[in-house]
Amino acid sequence: MFGALAEFERNLIQERTQAGLAAARARGKKGGRPKALDSKKRVMLKRLYDERDLSIQEICDLMKISKTTLYSYLREQDASIPDK
Structure with missing residues (x-):
């Protein structure tokens, strides 16, 4: 049960991260060193x-x-x- 919740939370974090990176790219920001x-x-x-x-x-x-x-x-x- 805890494993399923941890996996669900991990997927949510990945989705939010990808959405944030896409939004930054749309604003002309470039990540990385x-x-x-x-x-x-x-x-x-x-x-x-x-x-x-x-x-x-x-x-x-x-x-x-x-x-x-x-x-x-x-x-x-x-x-x-x-x-x-």
């Missing part, structure tokens, strides 16, 4: 990476990001380029 770099800096990051003049660590130190973030941005840019 902000990006570390703006679009200009991401383009510069890709150019520095492609030129191969600096090491990965030097690029990360210059941009003040981690290696994981660097590779995440590179994957993101590769995914946005359509296949020819």
Whole structure:
């Protein structure tokens, strides 16, 4: 009996959460953590990476990001380029 009530309450909470997120999106709000770099800096990051003049660590130190973030941005840019 308690399990059924807990499941029902959990479903209500999920519905309210989803409704709140949808309402926020409708108002133009975007959830989640902000990006570390703006679009200009991401383009510069890709150019520095492609030129191969600096090491990965030097690029990360210059941009003040981690290696994981660097590779995440590179994957993101590769995914946005359509296949020819």
